Amino acid sequence: MSTKKLARGVALVGAGMSKFGAFKGKTSRDLFVEAFVEMLASVDKPFDPKSVDALYVGNYSSDLFENQGHTAPIMASWVGLTPIPAVRVEDACASAGVALREGILAIASGLCDIVVVGGVEKMTDLPTEKVTDTLATAADSQFEIPAGFTFPGFYAAMATSYMAAYGATPETFMKVGIKNHNHGSLNEKAQFGAKISTLMEVRKASAAKKGLPIPEWKDELEFLKDERANPIIAWPMRLYDCSPVSDGAAVVLLVSEELAAKFSDHPIFVAGVGQASDGALHDREELNSIPSARLAGQKAYEMAGIQPKDIDFAEVHDCFTIAEIIASEDLGFFEKGEGWKAAEAGETASSGKKPINLSGGLKSKGHPVGASGVGQVVEVWKQLRGQAGERQLPGKLKFGLTHNVGGTGQTCVVHIFERRD
């Protein structure tokens, strides 16, 4: 099959996000407004929001989280975009990444010139068990959930398959968490923007203050292996292997390539787009790789005309620590079975040769599920434009990649962004 290209080019000319976290008293629309306002401020040249042609909103389950359906027109109304078409896109945790692809296609088709794409989720109003049940509806409710699977459980099962095949240990996963918290400590938008070492010291100080015995953890790994500090959620995934329950929103502005210079001094171009679907986890040939991610990545690389080695940095879907290791292989950064060794060797840290999740990833930054895919793009926008502050990757950056997974890989969407100036 010949390589498919967009019928016309698309550029990213603005990006913003709310802080991610647990915000009592703020609903989806409040968070969406926050992200939208930051996006407006990020556009280099004067721009009239009334010129936008369409709005695409990624949202997983406002119906169950907030008892609110028909979310897209509400967002349009609250950010002053009505009466343009407003479309909600749902593909579980990949909702925003897929919404982005729809926005790109709308411009490439010629029907739209200027498109706003956002993602939003308000998860923390429900008690934890209801959040777990709501997330579980992204799996197969006939053949997976009745067996007793939960989302941490699915990824934990993938982890047992990966460990058995390649020799990784639960410690490997802990190291991914430590790395992402290190990255997130430099991100002011992160929900858990503290290093694991800091959290450990806080626990010690808290014990001292209460007059309790002070735990003797000698390092972060010892802290993470302590059941009291880091309880098992679904073995081998512990609390600090799991992304949190989060509220948040992210918004980007897309325009046709020929309009890019009218909006931006340093536009970022969409170089490659790939998306794929799949059945339930048990329906796949293998359990320690995500076929839809491999396929989505391959399509995006082909469209961009580049190789995995050309990617300067990536934001990948680390809903669980094992997912980041699998993603690093599915995207071709490392050979199959080698991703865990690269993670242990620090190759995916900001100082490594293939930095992954400079934002802190979903693990530290937070995972408002329907917003995460666009949240990743906000980081790529900042890094490629040299605006990532303390966590800015040095040197001239050209290609950044985002990898957004729905469920256990029933959906995966990959985007490659390019700075050309």
Add this chain to the structure above:
Amino acid sequence: MENEFTYAVYSSFLNEHKLLGSRDKKNGAVFLPPRPLNPQNYSVDMEWLEFSGKGTLEAYTIVYIAPTAMIEEGFDRKNPYCVGIVKTEEGPMVSAFIKDVDVLHPETIKVGTAVKASFIDRGEGEARQSFLAFQPA
């Protein structure tokens, strides 16, 4: 009804403690869970096939934070359970509850372990529903 390859019929077989999938009469492809349509060739000419119940454990986890339905069965942090994916002798893989393994020592449970089908009954009388499980063979 027996010619409908639905979840309802599959469940009614489980209630008899039988594990049945579907088989394409044309090319013999086997599906568990049963499917009414063969995704490879779009054939809808299916028949039921009873599985031997033999398989191997391909992946597993011990769930400590249980969903509501499992909490109602008495599982929680103090009473975790094992769930996994089993590759059946006939080929297809399936998600299932895993019985009779040492959930408190998960590292003793091995990928590749031979398992056999078992069934769990929940509810009583008219409301009784059986679920698929496996246990070490």
